[in-house]
Amino acid sequence: MTLPPEAFAAALLPQGTLDELGPEFDRLGRRYSGKVRENFTAAGERTIVVTDRISAFDVVLGTIPFKGQVLNAVATHWFERTASLFPNHLLRVPDPQAVVAIECEPIPVELVVRGYLTGVSSTSIWRAYERGERVFCGHRLPEGLRKHERLPQALLTPSTKAKKGDHDESVSKDELFRRGLIAPALFEELEQRALQLFAFGQAEAAARGLILADTKYEIGRAPDGRIVLIDEIHTPDSSRYWYTQGYEAALSRSEDPRSLDKEFVRRWLVAQGFTGEGAPPPLPDALRIEAAQRYLEIAEVLLGRPLQPDLRPPLARLAANLGVG
Ligand SMILES: Nc1ncnc2c1ncn2[C@@H]1O[C@H](COP(=O)(O)OP(=O)(O)O)[C@@H](O)[C@H]1O
Ligand SMILES: [Mg+2]
The missing domain is CATH 3.30.200.20 (Phosphorylase Kinase; domain 1)
Incomplete structure (x- = not known):
């Protein structure tokens, strides 16, 4: 348009x-x-x-x-x-x-699903990997991955939903259980279903010449007891989308893939020296x-x-x- x-x-x-x-x-x-x-x-x-x-x-x-x-x-x-x-x-x-x-009733856990080793913020899987961490939210990561490379399999990396003004925190599922934020049986079920949704989103994206690199789902309990998706789904705000065309070339040249989401604004902010602290430009x-x-x-x-x-x-x-x- x-x-x-x-x-x-x-x-x-x-x-x-x-x-x-x-x-x-x-x-x-x-x-x-x-x-x-x-x-x-x-x-x-x-x-x-x-x-x-x-x-x-x-x-x-x-x-x-x-x-x-x-x-x-x-x-x-x-x-x-x-x-x-x-x-x-x-x-x-x-x-x-x-x-x-x-x-x-919101469930205080965000279901973040990541298909690629990417991100710009200090809490992203890429920054952790760059720092030498090889376990992210309880998932072991192989050596030798490049920035923006596809992960061997999509990973659910839950985060706690922060209060307004705070940053969400990525944690392992064991940490979620320790804090009593979600029951293990419910978590395991949601993990499977979030991965299915993500696979669907990736296939739909691929059919449109896009890569769905990662996304975030929020869930809640409806008054009748059902667990339902709330908030938004597979939007450019909750998800990172790249164009398939040019992705491999960008990866081999260590460049950022062309993205169709607010990564554009995030990169501009980072170029201005803003990464979340203090007043934004x-x-x-x-x-x-x-x-x-x-x-x-x-x-x-x-x-x-x-x-x-x-x-x-x-x-x-x-x-x-x-x-x-
Ligand atoms: N159906 C729903 N029931 C209860 N809470 C919801 C529902 N849909 C969305 N929310 C919550 O409403 C808020 C949506 O506004 P948003 O601007 O995304 O807020 P936030 O700054 O908290 O992310 C989120 O906190 C989200 O969890
Ligand atoms: Mg929100």
Whole structure:
């Protein structure tokens, strides 16, 4: 989807880029403001508004035009296609930037699945390997792997879900059990099912000329006791996607594979000397537009059709669609 420059100019204005939702939205329920989503809970349902906020290294950096619409469309697409593999929280999609979902009791463990030896943050599997560590979250890693190389098999490397402002922490399953965060039987079952979902995601990505390098799933317990996927799935925020074309060449030249996710923004931050500590540098508009183009591009590749973003002012549209106008 190539948009004319005016579309971005309008979206860069504060009223065109969804950031803050006013108090009228509190009529939807008890609010939890996450880094990226505004959540409202009432009567067993959770209305989730996917804002245009972008976070990296667990810090909110600013907004990227249309990012909320892209994320919502991609997550909804994959939730619908994976429902038979793993049930999920999705009930309905009242707005391009919102869903209504089953309110679940979150399980305080993130299911991170990694297919490749990569990452930029200090907690990534690549940084650990580079430091000489050969056991990551309880998994033994072979010698001689290169940066960005495919792992012998996909690994579930769980992390604890940090409180707002803290960083998530990668841990072994034994550590999860020691801390009483999840029962071993449930963990083993979720591990198998997360690996199946990941294999499905990788096959779907491959059919589109992409590599799904890694991803993160969140799960919760629904009121009827079922374990369901919550949050988002296989989006460019929760997943690292590379183009298959050029991957081998990049690997052999020790370069970074061309990516279709927020790695682009992360690398820019790292180049500015920011890796998660202190205040992040403000995102220049040129970078925000470039990132918006990339988000629309990945939507088109993943959905198999162009995503025509809704250009109406998002706050008024959301208020009308969610019935708080
Ligand atoms: N169906 C659900 N039931 C309960 N919690 C959910 C559900 N879906 C998502 N969540 C939680 O809502 C929050 C979504 O907002 P987000 O911006 O991702 O927040 P965070 O900054 O905590 O990652 C996450 O904390 C996620 O775990
Ligand atoms: Mg989140």
